[in-house]
Amino acid sequence: MARLFTPYSLRGVTARNRVVISPMQTSQAHDGLASDWHLAHLTRFAMGGAGTVFVESTAVEARGRNNHGDLGLWQDEQVQPLARVAEAIRREGAVPAIQLGHTGRKASTQKWWRGNGALTEADAAQGEPPWLAVAPSALPVGPGWPTPQALGTAEVEDLVQAWGSAARRAREAGFQVLEIHGAHGYLIHQFLSPLANQRTDRFGQHRLRFALDVAEAVRQEWPEDRPLFWRVSLADVVDGGLEFDEMVDLLRSLKDRGVDVVDCSSGGGISSYPTQGKSVSNDLTFRAALAARLREASGLQVMGVGLVIDPRTAEGYLGAGQADLIGLGREALYNPNWPLHAEAALSVNRDYASWPQSYRMHLLRRAASADALRPSFSPGSAT
Ligand SMILES: Cc1cc2nc3c(=O)[nH]c(=O)nc-3n(C[C@H](O)[C@H](O)[C@H](O)COP(=O)(O)O)c2cc1C
Incomplete structure (x- = not known):
């Protein structure tokens, strides 16, 4: 029996297999609301045989969107359209999952197909005005990028509550798995890194504080019987950034606060993890050894992701104990039936029984x- 196609149970939720559609931002929402586009796009992955299907990063407040097309759960009106999506995924046999996020100083950006730079007045003329991004400190992403506004201490506390409220809405929408986006140089990652967090209040003196408070606020609203994932940027190469040992400390503390799975991504430009002199690659082969270290050190389950194309490779990571779940991103966009084809390739099922x-x-x-x-x-x- 291929491990990839064994059921996976965590808390009160069982997925039919270990293939997870990784969260993928599509920039197709208006006012943060899900539409028929999201329904069709995400349900297709469930019909294609995935065990778990993640809705893309969904903003916990309007200022936290990366662009005008991001989904949101910052108000109650946004629950019902996402509930339709969750129900459709569930009806097609997959576990509906959602990632909550806040992009911090990376907010107010053009959609990819409009350049992916900072929004300008020219974008405003096309109906997509820029807004003031917020961040731990008034430090721009890089030269030429707008300077974000540093959050006041009370505002940070409000934001922690915003994560909790968004988790409550995700619960009401019927999602069974929730992931907190702590990677890619976004808000939580910004609080963790000395390169982006130069605050002097308690959220700066203890850079893990914000992440831990968010985990607690989310767990209070997220039912005991539903798993909680946390996405980290596992590999990065910047000098003076968040260190790997701090990441291990963070994950141990998150486990104590009810996080179950660490979802191992890469990049964001504000961490300095050991890469043995190699540049960061988003290939799972590159990440697997670090992910396995994190798994052992933290005791968390691991989701591995990154250029998984051949199902036998995925099977290898599971067999070697380097991952418990396998995330698919671009390969699923290319072929939403990947899990069904993988079943055949691994000889689990050659007569279309799961189609x-x-x-x-x-x-x-x-x-x-x-x-x-x-x-x-x-x-x-x-x-
Ligand atoms: C179109 C697209 C959108 C993405 N959006 C998100 C996102 O919303 N949240 C996130 O954590 N990662 C996002 N990612 C990263 C993917 O979840 C995944 O980790 C990455 O693409 C590596 O997997 P792959 O090589 O199978 O594509 C996105 C990737 C793509 C290609």
């Missing part, structure tokens, strides 16, 4: 016809 019931008989007939027409075609093959 949507409405397709099965037709695919069997198609395979038989294709066999007759093209003897080299192998029914149920992964291509």
Whole structure:
């Protein structure tokens, strides 16, 4: 039995397999509201056989959006459209999951297809005005980027509550798994890193404080029987940034606060993890050894992600104990049926049994016809 296709249970939730569709921002929302576009896009991954499907990073407050197209859960009106999405994912057999995020000083950015730079007055003329980003300290992302406004201490406390309220809304929307976005140089990562957090209050004296308070606020609203994931940037190369040992301390403390899984991503430009002189790659092969260290040191379950294409590679990480779950990003955009094809490639299932019931008989007939027409075609093959 391929481990990738064994069920995965955590707290009160069981996924049919260990394939997770990683959160992927699509910039298709208006006023933070999910639409039919999100419904179709995300339900397709569930129909394609994934065990868990993540909704992209969803902002806990309007200022925390990366761009005008980001989803949000900062007000109650945003719950119902996301509840439709969660229900559709669940109906197609996958666990509905959502990532909550706040981009901090990386907010107020153009959509990718409009340049991905800071929003300007020219964007305002097209209906997408810039707004003032907030951050731990008034330090821009880099030269040429706008300077964010440093949050006051009371504002930071309000933001902790905003995370809790968004978690409550995610619960009301019916999501079964919640992930806190603590990676990629976004707000939580900014609080953790000495390169972005130069505060003198308690959120600066103890740089892990904000992250720990957010975890507590979220856990208070997130039911005991539903798993909580935390995304970290596992590898990074910047001098003077957050160190790997601090990350280990953080994850141990997060485990005490009810976090179950560390989702291992990379990058963001404000950490300095040991990369043995290599540059950071977003390939899971590169991350796997660090992820395994983190798994051992923290006792958390691990989700590995990064250029997973061949299901046998994914199987290898699970078998070697380097990951408990496998995240798919771009490969799922390319082929939303990847899990179904992977099942065939790993010989778990070669007769379309896991495909949507409405397709099965037709695919069997198609395979038989294709066999007759093209003897080299192998029914149920992964291509
Ligand atoms: C279009 C796109 C949008 C993404 N948006 C998010 C996001 O909202 N939150 C997040 O944590 N990572 C995001 N990521 C990163 C992915 O979740 C994933 O970790 C990364 O793409 C590596 O996996 P892959 O090599 O399988 O694509 C995004 C990636 C892509 C390609």
